Amino acid sequence: MAIAKLTEAERAALVSLNGWAHDASRDALVKHFKFRDFSEAWGFMNRVALLAEKHDHHPEWSNVYNRVEILLTTHDAGGLSARDVAMAKAIDAL
Template structure:
């Protein structure tokens, strides 16, 4: 089981992410991405899906045309964990 990030460890981890925001009312982070078109958004989602499957850690997300909204939280930890921080960095690199 993965441990939930709390206190200074949480603050330090969140400080390493660019433009990820905490979700009000949830122990999660989210980020919005905008691409040139649907094909670019779908390609991004495919890259993220392959990395997420390999890590066995899957995002909550939605896609409308060229926009992708992603929320990360570790359900078995009951909130934000190091898995989310690592996946957020992979997602940013894929974008």
Template sequence: MAALLSAPEREQLGAKLNHWQVMDDRLKRQCQFNDFSEAFAFMTRVALLAETMQHHPNWSNVYNRVTIELTTHDLGGLSDLDAAMAHAIDALL
């Protein structure tokens, strides 16, 4: 079961996730690719990951840019599940 992160845990997470913006209730990352096809291919890989982890991002795509936000809606904030998902997304890049 997922657990909300404490303030110190969120601070430590910021040091581990260089490309993510750590907020009180979410993680946010913006990715840029060469074109729409690369961006969409990345989103497809993340979608398969999300299904495997049973944790789905809030995201958007505009041409070659993908914005991802992770939060655990059931807990009302940032959890260890979001951190695990962010690490897994980073591994796809």
């Protein structure tokens, strides 16, 4: 079954996501995280990796010292889907 992109009504609800921004050029959710040091950032990335496996939905991300940037988009849908919103909420719950 194909994964559907978010409807306009679902996209309007994205404003309720804590700190996630819509990157229109990629039709993705993006969030920047800052931690005390590299070890804390790496630990966070490990926890996100376990979530990604559980959700079978893997982020695009980068890490520089104490900063982590996460980008969520559903390639199979060609943009944002409910999977991205669920993953963003799961990441925030960490």
